[in-house]
Amino acid sequence: MEVFDRDRLAMLVQPDRVHRSVYADPAIFDLEMERVFGRAWLILGHDSQLKSPGDYFTTRMGREPVIVTRDEKHEIHVLINRCAHRGTMVCAEGRGNTERFVCPYHGWSYDRTGALRTIPFGSGYQQETLKNLELKKVPRVASYRGFLFASLAPSGDSLEAFLGPAKASFDDFVDRAPGGELEVTGGVFKHAYNGNWKLMLENHLDGAHPAWVHASSVAVARNAPEPGKPGEEHYFDIAVRQMRQNGAPESVWENTGIWATPRGHGYMGDYHDDSRLVAGMGNPVFEEYRRKLAAATNEKEADRILRVTLWNTVLYPNCSFMSQFRQLRIIHPLAVDRSVVCTYSFRMPQAPQRLFRDTIAFSNVVNGTASWVLTDDLEVYERIQRGFASGAVEWAQIGRGFGRDVEEPGGVRGATGTSEVYIRAQMRAWLDYMTA
């Protein structure tokens, strides 16, 4: 069996190229589940998914199925979804509200904190063997401005240290909501592809791909009817605008800001402003929204908030989100060549309802499993995976802009918007996790 020591792993991830096995070798994937997904803070969801005591939802942390619960004291717990008795998943996938999680196999039951409460036929056991049994707790749980995280590692950096400059993207997400109030609602897309989990995180900050991957949707959108003026929008406008934006000229992509942090997070700015996409500046609904934001803060603060233009933020290793459009995607690696992505939409309860309709229409275009845009991304991920399965060529290139990265407080900025600085940062973070 191959040994992946520090030297071996460092050879696979070089400053400007990556070995194909990082995407294609099942042994490396196994090690990633232990060392990357087993160590990093992983985003699980949002406070609004657990409004009341007893509310719960299931998700995954790497390979581990977990239940996220809220108890009577409003504390949040993340529990491994596996009965201490015979290993059964105690909770079917989904969400709900419950006082007890009862195992379907022999009726062992657990409370919202994971404590074992009843064992049918329990007198058959030697009592001292039972006292440490529970739904195993994920050791660290924390939240940042309402977003829930957990780490399978008992020790390590705090969540705030892990997030670093990426906190600003969550701040943007929350600050844009009047009263700071956000709610996950409107359905969850779950799309899957036969490719490695890293392919999605790399793609989401890639300003050089839309002109090629999305060429067909750009072309049809260019020939579509013109979007309506403010206040006279059509249903199709958001789709058409977004698809056209993917066909922006080279200069737009090159001038887009791209930043990466030492933990592998990255974000893209200056790409859209509110006038281009949503019921934007000048639209009466947007003006009403702006007034509510200003009423909850002040005029100056409202202007500052609305001037932040962030496109995708990638939170390494399991999340990508659009603060401005209130979409958040969580990626779950299933196998070296199989991944599932869950996409959530957020409503701002104190903003005009129309803004949420735009979020939904936008979600359908960008994240819809049958959308013009996403389907071509998924096709390309699968073709990359097939290419990496070949051993005839060993390396993939990540050197665009290499040597020209600009050091900034908290991280680096790409020399131009199409710099592959974010992949280099992801790979450096990967190597840190894998060799820590």
Next chain:
Amino acid sequence: MKIEEFLYHEAHLLDTQRLEEWLALFTEDATYWLPLERDQKDPIETSSIVYDDRTLLELRVKQARHPRAHARLPLARTVHQVSNVASREVENGEFEVHSTLVLVEFRSDKQRVWGALVNHRLRRTGEGYHIARKRVDLVNSEGELDGIAILF
């Protein structure tokens, strides 16, 4: 023309990739909807796998013909099996039609089978019908789905 015959004709157009002729079956005010959630009430405040007005549906057909439509080149081969057709006239010349769809799709070494409950709103025009609304409820709409580049 019987309503069953119209539905078979629609399926045949899709299975022979006559997408422009299929598009022409829809009225100008038509909607084509694949809900994301079971029993989904509205397409406005919950996401949908597809929710197209006539303009967007046309873009979908045009994309399928583009030389760099990576997920659609070549188009998947399909068989649309329509059955259990039940219809009733709801107002003058308009019909609510329920049917079931079993669809086999093959592309790029992947074969998939889809099952769906389908609801058409048909408008009688001359000898035939036009589609004023089409709703396709996939039985696995809430599941983990690979990209969908076919029409139902």
